[in-house]
Amino acid sequence: MTQQTVAMLGTGKMGEAVLAGLLRSGRSADRLLVTVRRPARGAELTEKYGVTVVTTAEAAERADVLAIGTKPQDAGALLDEIRPSLAPGKLVVSLCAGLPTSFFATRLPEGTPVIRVMTNTPALVGQAMTAISPGAHATDEHLAVAEQMFTPLGATVRVPESQQDAVTALSGSGPAYFYLIAEAMIEAGVLLGLPRQVAHELIVQTAIGSATMLRDSGDHPVKLREAVTSPAGTTIAAVRELEKHGVRAALLDALEAARDRAREIAGQAL
Numbered sequence: 001m002t003q004q005t006v007a008m009l010g011t012g013k014m015g016e017a018v019l020a021g022l023l024r025s026g027r028s029a030d031r032l033l034v035t036v037r038r039p040a041r042g043a044e045l046t047e048k049y050g051v052t053v054v055t056t057a058e059a060a061e062r063a064d065v066l067a068i069g070t071k072p073q074d075a076g077a078l079l080d081e082i083r084p085s086l087a088p089g090k091l092v093v094s095l096c097a098g099l100p101t102s103f104f105a106t107r108l109p110e111g112t113p114v115i116r117v118m119t120n121t122p123a124l125v126g127q128a129m130t131a132i133s134p135g136a137h138a139t140d141e142h143l144a145v146a147e148q149m150f151t152p153l154g155a156t157v158r159v160p161e162s163q164q165d166a167v168t169a170l171s172g173s174g175p176a177y178f179y180l181i182a183e184a185m186i187e188a189g190v191l192l193g194l195p196r197q198v199a200h201e202l203i204v205q206t207a208i209g210s211a212t213m214l215r216d217s218g219d220h221p222v223k224l225r226e227a228v229t230s231p232a233g234t235t236i237a238a239v240r241e242l243e244k245h246g247v248r249a250a251l252l253d254a255l256e257a258a259r260d261r262a263r264e265i266a267g268q269a270l
């Protein structure tokens with residue numbers, strides 16, 4: 001399959017992570033266009049990645065794939081800019097949390113194929129988790145184009161669009177939860193008297209080791225946790241505190257809140 005030209009419309013934290021991931025995976029910079037709201041941001045992206053900054057109209061004309069990387073709240077205004085210049089056959093790929101493909105379809109020319117993806121910032125290091133859902137006019141060929149775009153950035157999975165708000169709560173926001181836990185564990189190390197840098201190194205390597213075992217062993221997390229938890233040992237003393245403080249229930253509530261917020265964002269944008 002030939003490399004398509006991808007335009008990232010709205011290149012902030014997530015757009016940049018995808019852009020960097022695409023370049024890192026071997027896509028050439030001359031197949032990548034970006035649009036920005038502020039010229040200084042455009043200059044920064046060109047200097048860092050060698051990509052071309054274009055107007056929204058140029059992106060709509062030149063790119064095969066238009067990736068929407070604005071905040072959901074800014075997507076409507078962007079679509080108003082795209083609509084007059086969008087030629088038939090262009091694929092629109094939304095990175096936006098909450099917004100259904102119908103949000104895009106109703107604001108773009110009839111028949112425009114739209115794919116909704118939920119990816120995450122580890123795209124920067126080739127470890128993204130991307131969930132892909134086709135909208136009304138997206139064919140298997142369009143899905144293949146989206147997969148060709150995101151597979152080099154990490155893992156991909158196809159999900160029904162109805163599951164995308166849940167996906168957003170789990171893997172879209174997921175890195176933030178792991179960083180929060182890492183931050184808290186490093187603080188605990190400081191509380192226990194370790195130098196901050198040592199605590200940082202211990203927790204980062206422990207996170208990498210644990211994540212690698214989770215992925216590579218194929219074992220359920222319960223089995224891996226039990227293997228660490230010696231009878232009358234140290235781990236069970238900590239686990240008792242975590243359970244006492246409701247960490248499990250907090251995570252259930254937290255992810256439900258994230259899912260609900262995705263729905264609310266959609267409700268506000270429609």
Ligand SMILES: NC(=O)C1=CN([C@@H]2O[C@H](COP(=O)(O)OP(=O)(O)OC[C@H]3O[C@@H](n4cnc5c(N)ncnc54)[C@H](OP(=O)(O)O)[C@@H]3O)[C@@H](O)[C@H]2O)C=CC1
Pocket residue numbers: 009010011012013014015035036037038041069070071072074077078095096097098118119120121172173
């Ligand atoms: N951050 C994350 O981890 C994830 C984010 N997402 C989704 O990705 C999208 C972007 O999020 P994030 O990167 O965090 O947000 P940012 O605010 O960092 O990025 C959005 C970018 O869009 C730019 N922008 C807004 N309107 C326009 C326009 N009309 N033309 C060109 N550029 C425009 C903004 O410019 P300016 O700099 O002027 O504000 C900004 O650079 C959201 O929809 C979010 O739901 C999905 C998964 C994970």
Ligand SMILES: O=C(O)[C@@H]1CCC=N1
Pocket residue numbers: 097168172173
């Ligand atoms: O916080 C957000 O809304 C975005 C979507 C998923 C991760 N970050």
